[in-house]
Amino acid sequence: MAERTVVTLGETLAALVEGKKYATLRDILVTMNAVDVAGIFEEMPEEKLPLLFRLLPKELAAETFVEMEPEAQELLIRGFSDHELKEVVDELYVDDAVDIVEEMPANVVKRILRQADPEMRKMINEILKYPDDCAGSIMTTEYVSLRPNMTAGEAIQRIRCTGVDKETIYTCYVTENNRKLVGMVSLRTLLFSEDEDVLENIMESNVISVNTLEDQESVAQMFTKYDFAALPVVDQENRLVGIITVDDAIDVLQEETTEDFEKMAGMAPSDKPYLRTGVFETWKSRVPWLLILMLSATLTSMVLTGYETSLAACSALIAFIPMLTGTGGNSGTQASVAVIRGLSLGEVEFSDTFRVVWKEIRVAVLCGVTLAACNFVKLMVVDRFLLHNEGVTVLVAAVICVTMVFTVLCAKAVGCLLPLLAERIHLDPAVMASPFISTVVDVVTLVLYFQVARAILHI
Amino acid sequence: MAERTVVTLGETLAALVEGKKYATLRDILVTMNAVDVAGIFEEMPEEKLPLLFRLLPKELAAETFVEMEPEAQELLIRGFSDHELKEVVDELYVDDAVDIVEEMPANVVKRILRQADPEMRKMINEILKYPDDCAGSIMTTEYVSLRPNMTAGEAIQRIRCTGVDKETIYTCYVTENNRKLVGMVSLRTLLFSEDEDVLENIMESNVISVNTLEDQESVAQMFTKYDFAALPVVDQENRLVGIITVDDAIDVLQEETTEDFEKMAGMAPSDKPYLRTGVFETWKSRVPWLLILMLSATLTSMVLTGYETSLAACSALIAFIPMLTGTGGNSGTQASVAVIRGLSLGEVEFSDTFRVVWKEIRVAVLCGVTLAACNFVKLMVVDRFLLHNEGVTVLVAAVICVTMVFTVLCAKAVGCLLPLLAERIHLDPAVMASPFISTVVDVVTLVLYFQVARAILHI
Structure with a gap:
């Protein structure tokens, strides 16, 4: 009988790394989801990381990068040439780029921003200025905006031309020249309309939106209540500044639930996974309530x-x-x-x-x-x-x-x-x-x- | 000074009902989201409900119906003529229809199924046969399926022809003749491809799917992990039987979290909101653990x-x-x-x-x-x-x-x-x-x- 009968995918890939079978490794990795690739990479020895990362095609590389832990991201960035860094940054969605920038030390942030193209840099800085935990900080500024006098055919054409680097093309927002939000139209509605229908007549004009400073928890609750795929974020003058997509809302929901659990057990909330929190940090989050309750x-x-x-x-x-x-x-x-x-x-x-x-x-x-x-x-x-x-x-x-x-x-x-x-x-x-x-x-x-x-x- | 300065929307609408200003009422209701209309209706006196409901245009009426509490739904169905019931049932998505059927007494269920057209009836019965809390019970059978040898242009055409009553058209599944799941393609990919590209070459062929009997909690976790908009559900032979959409996954996530909270506080889980659970029912869910712990x-x-x-x-x-x-x-x-x-x-x-x-x-x-x-x-x-x-x-x-x-x-x-x-x-x-x-x-x-x-x- 063989000593081990169960071999995990992780073990198979580790063996391939060990044996330097990079071509085979690449063939397997390209069939995988970025989340799973990131999971496999985190198990590998740190020094192999840059080499493994370079095996991935451009798009999968950027997607995998987003899914990795901040420590691994920093390690990779430090190993990247300027050209490699630019390639990854160019592929990122702006909200993911902001999440990464927020976790990096100042000198790494500087390098990232230097490699980002000017428009991306402007968008990153735009989002960074909103306080944590508010709608502005979790939104993305990459959305499709349409005009009320466009026809459905023109709108679909515009989506095909400009939509490729937008976070979602399924929910589009209709704005006037001053960026005032006047309506919403889904790609579904556009596809099922006649090509010559004018947006003004087919769009949803009572759009539910949130203010940039709205608390992220109540934003997440709106997603659970209304089953939206995306929600527009507006400033005080009802000008569209960004959108929040349902996947980010789910993350907020999970975070806030974890915080509730922690508070209910008398712990200070932590935003790191349990096993990644240090002993001293855990002690600091737990001892205050224990002390207060003991003394009381x-x-x-x-x-x-x-x-x-x-x-x-x-x-x-x-x-x-x-x-x-x-x-x-x-x-x-x-x-x-x-x-x-x-x-x-x-x-x-x-x-x-x-x-x-x-x-x-x-x-x-x-x-x-x-x-x-x-x-x-x-x-x-x-x-x-x-x-x-x-x-x-x-x-x-x-x-x-x-x-x-x-x-x-x-x-x-x-x-x-x-x-x-x-x-x-x-x-x-x-x-x-x-x-x-x-x-x-x-x-x-x-x-x-x-x-x-x-x-x-x-x- | 006026006696009351704050007037809620609910109060305004109640005043309109009181004053029998139904035309004005209708004009306001049609601008609202179905979730909010349902919320307003629940506050109204029960006997007004059928009248109010008849003010709504067909589509909004069906959407509002889905969002109402089971008690109100039953009341409405009992008041509907067969023709009215058929109109609502025809507008429902099959997974929503199943949710309603599951909450209704047997004689109401019979009436609903009699009004549903044969295909709908078949789909409802299909989903009802899966045990509660498994993937099969939360899926819908209304999805877009494409063939691997279609071109992107043909696929878009097919979506425009058959997609109108599908729960989502943004994620489409590619199956062979025997319904075997062989790939997945997003509407996004289709729009950004050339019209003559063949699906086989542009689809994602490593599709992550779940089995019909998979636990709903682990299904919800896959959504949070992979940020999917939809997930295909397959049987033991990898034949596509349905899809689960992200909005349903969020509901499961919220339900399971509530269950965790309840279990952690020593209560038997309840699937009704706090204020709708009777005193006796609450007592029954709480007293067993209190007794066990007291005796221990x-x-x-x-x-x-x-x-x-x-x-x-x-x-x-x-x-x-x-x-x-x-x-x-x-x-x-x-x-x-x-x-x-x-x-x-x-x-x-x-x-x-x-x-x-x-x-x-x-x-x-x-x-x-x-x-x-x-x-x-x-x-x-x-x-x-x-x-x-x-x-x-x-x-x-x-x-x-x-x-x-x-x-x-x-x-x-x-x-x-x-x-x-x-x-x-x-x-x-x-x-x-x-x-x-x-x-x-x-x-x-x-x-x-x-x-x-x-x-x-x-x-």
């Missing part, structure tokens, strides 16, 4: 110290503290995550606060009573009967179960309210998620627990 | 009862239990969420386990030491000096801080390992998130705490 737990310590005499009088109560705070935390997290996700999908708004709270209260009562009932049975059967924990009397069990109902109620109320309030004061609701809510709920639970205990057990 | 907290109770004598000997320890378990839970959640997100973005795989654990151990040591140091200072300054808590001696503080380091270490290790193991045994890593990990970490933390206390304080 001083409150729970104070509550416990404050009720020390009650605890001494009935030490059986201690054993159920983690169960109560845990259930409170979990109940609160459920409510907060449901509301946070609803907010970010646009299903819930601040004006729904009353409906949300009313719903959570009813859910909380149902959950609380179910949990309390099950818990009572468990306390009697498991703790008292099976584990012979003599401290768990019927009254103690009653204290625990009554507290349970109130805890779930408070936790759900806090859990749904905090994200809504955050939204209201323009904070990100996601930072109000599980860790923060658990800390608040811990304190509330403990106070409830001991007040109920004093009332029922008279301690 | 029996373990923490047992640990606390087991160390009762140690607690009695040094009651100051009690006050810091929630702080330690809380910090452990938060540390574990950070690691697990980072790994879960990495897994779902394809950045982390099971084979990276060693690298992940090694990274988390180093991060945990950094975090643990930072937290312990800060905590020691806090215990001495706040608890001992400011709050005069005499029980907090230097030795007690040492116990708490040493436990802190070990807790963070265990929590991060458990937090990153559990999702990886879940992935390995084909469970959803998301269910291993915060609530589950907190429960495991609670037990570990308490055992550590008392063992360290016994060692240092000799109790």
